[in-house]
Amino acid sequence: MYSGRDFGDSFGYDAFKRTCMSHTVLEVLASKWVYLVVCALRTATLRHGELARKIEGITPKMLTQTLRELERDGLVTRKIYPVIPPKVEYELTDLGRNLAALLDQIRTWSEQNAPHIREARARAQMGAGEMAEFQS
Amino acid sequence: MYSGRDFGDSFGYDAFKRTCMSHTVLEVLASKWVYLVVCALRTATLRHGELARKIEGITPKMLTQTLRELERDGLVTRKIYPVIPPKVEYELTDLGRNLAALLDQIRTWSEQNAPHIREARARAQMGAGEMAEFQS
DNA sequence: CGGTATCCCGGCCGATACTG
DNA sequence: CAGTATCGGCCGGGATACCG
DSSP: OOSSOOOTTOOOOOTTSTTOHHHHHHHHHSOHHHHHHHHHTTSOOEEHHHHHHHSTTOOHHHHHHHHHHHHHTTSEEEEEEOOSSOEEEEEEOHHHHHHHHHHHHHHHHHHHHHHHHHHHHHHHHHHHHGGGSOOO | OOTTOOOOSTTOSOTTSTTOHHHHHHHHHSOHHHHHHHHHTTSOOEEHHHHHHHSTTOOHHHHHHHHHHHHHTTSEEEEEEOOSSOEEEEEEOHHHHHHHHHHHHHHHHHHHHHHHHHHHHHHHHHHHHHOOOOOO
16 A cells, blocks of 8 residues: 555556546546535636525535535635635536537536436336235 | 426425435436446447456455346346356347447546546645645 | 345545634 | 535445355
């Protein structure tokens, strides 16, 4: 074991390799909250409270944590207004907007295919519970 | 705000609502292993062992678990050959292939922008150590 | 080969309370 | 308003061993 990851000179063009940069990017994106925050910011600059209200179920802690992560990776900017009460706005960077467009395609896909997946799950559930029920 | 499609029911088309089907779909996709498995199967039908070898770091348990989930949701089919030694092939369904195309765009994006994100992280790390804050 | 079964640890994440 | 602090549960998921 070694502390920290050694990406070496690999720019990581194979996400299947753990040592690849693209793999670590994936690890960030593979989060429900990251996805929702990025999508929420796609069409508008929003404040902390606005995000919290829009994203149902997120806690202040997770929201802050997610935003910090996105900020660290250069996907979101954090703009502080020195006023009282405090005002902080979050906005996607160009990089973030670029990504958001792709994530939004996933959302569109999810919306359009939700019925199919629901049916698939129902069928799977049927098959699983069927042996305890009738067998005609 | 919601593109004029705020149905607000459980069939819903607003992934920000926890009760929405599209939200649950997202919860499936928001997984590193799901992503990698789907992408691995994008170009080829593969066996369990082939997947395990291709996806670095995945354990048998997680691979099976992920495949079962994808099968349940109708994204992957599992074909068993009654031979000895056993042979099982996993293949994307049409639905799965459709999704895989989108996920592959994410991968392409990750590869292309990995350097930018690497730099952003380096800058963030610098700033954290220096604490010499100056806003623009 | 293609899985299951089991143990178990770390850390993710939710809940809540508090501060500037 | 925009966060931090803290605690704790639960479960994701790694390691390992074992079946058909």
